[in-house]
Amino acid sequence: MPEENDSETPGPWTRRDLVKLGLAAGGAAAAGGLGVGLAGTLLKAPAPPVHQPQTTIRYTRFPTDEWWNVLEGQPVKVTDFQEWQGATGVWDGQFTDGKWVIGTGYPVLVIRVKRDDSVFSAPTDVAVPSGFNLYYDDSARDIRIVVVYDRCAHLCCYPGWQVVQNPPPARDYVSPAPTYQVFGVDPIYCVCHGSQYDPMLLVKNFNDKNGVEFVGPSRVHGPASRAIPVFAVRAVDDVLQGAMGDARWYTYC
Numbered sequence: 001m002p003e004e005n006d007s008e009t010p011g012p013w014t015r016r017d018l019v020k021l022g023l024a025a026g027g028a029a030a031a032g033g034l035g036v037g038l039a040g041t042l043l044k045a046p047a048p049p050v051h052q053p054q055t056t057i058r059y060t061r062f063p064t065d066e067w068w069n070v071l072e073g074q075p076v077k078v079t080d081f082q083e084w085q086g087a088t089g090v091w092d093g094q095f096t097d098g099k100w101v102i103g104t105g106y107p108v109l110v111i112r113v114k115r116d117d118s119v120f121s122a123p124t125d126v127a128v129p130s131g132f133n134l135y136y137d138d139s140a141r142d143i144r145i146v147v148v149y150d151r152c153a154h155l156c157c158y159p160g161w162q163v164v165q166n167p168p169p170a171r172d173y174v175s176p177a178p179t180y181q182v183f184g185v186d187p188i189y190c191v192c193h194g195s196q197y198d199p200m201l202l203v204k205n206f207n208d209k210n211g212v213e214f215v216g217p218s219r220v221h222g223p224a225s226r227a228i229p230v231f232a233v234r235a236v237d238d239v240l241q242g243a244m245g246d247a248r249w250y251t252y253c
Contacts, residue, residue, distance in 0.1 A: 053092040053243075053244075055092075058074060059072050059076055060072060076089050077238045079141075081112035082112065084114065086109055086162060088108070088109060089108045089147075090107055107150040108150050108242070109160075110146075110147050110240065111146050111147075113146055114144070114200070121200075128245050132234045132241075132242075133232060133233065134245075135233065136233045146230060148216060148230050148231070149249075151228065152192070152193075153225065154222075154224040156253035162186065167191070169186050169189040169196055172221070173220045176201065176218075177196070177198045179198045179199065187220055187221075188217060190224070195222060197217040197228055198220045202217060205219075205226040206226070207226075207248065207252055208252070209252040210252075212248040214229045231244065231245070232245050
């Protein structure tokens with residue numbers, strides 16, 4: 001009987017070649033199911049990784065000189081704020097060398113409001129992720145913080161908190177605005193077209209892009225026709241963390 005050819009020189013298929021091929025094909029079938037060929041198995045792309053959102057809210061730099069600019073990229077802490085102070089931040093954003101990569105994550109406004117239950121109101125029957133709430137509340141330290149998606153419901157501009165006074169916000173409110181009417185503090189203000197939102201009144205509205213009900217600070221001045229959504233929040237060792245109430249709340253830009 002002639003010897004089987006194990007050299008690299010092309011020649012007739014040997015029994016050993018056929019055994020090797022059979023083992024390879026058999027392994028492919030075991031991995032991919034009956035009827036799946038070796039080539040198909042090798043060409044199958046791996047499943048993309050599942051994105052795990054970064055829950056920590058981090059500071060972003062504002063174009064003008066503001067107190068929080070030196071904290072860019074650092075975690076937001078509930079103890080950073082005096083009453084009625086606010087800052088810009090981002091949820092699930094990416095940072096390079098401590099600088100926010102613009103366009104990543106969800107821009108937010110973090111606002112410490114006055115903890116006054118005779119004025120403040122929010123729904124109590126809205127489902128949010130376990131361990132989170134519609135706002136942060138600490139009765140022992142008299143701290144209450146609201147975090148809102150920083151995109152205007154009118155044309156998706158970026159509203160601000162106590163940073164623009166020229167032109168000043170109008171005060172011909174279309175609904176109660178206790179932030180100003182009771183405490184003399186201007187509501188969230190979008191200088192682009194004049195929309196305003198009151199963080200002391202969290203209300204239910206419907207996202208006009210998909211009909212989903214959400215919660216956000218009441219729209220008290222147009223041209224926006226509805227609220228902007230909040231992020232659900234909690235604090236871990238005083239570091240503020242955020243979560244989506246529902247991804248569809250923020251889908252309108």
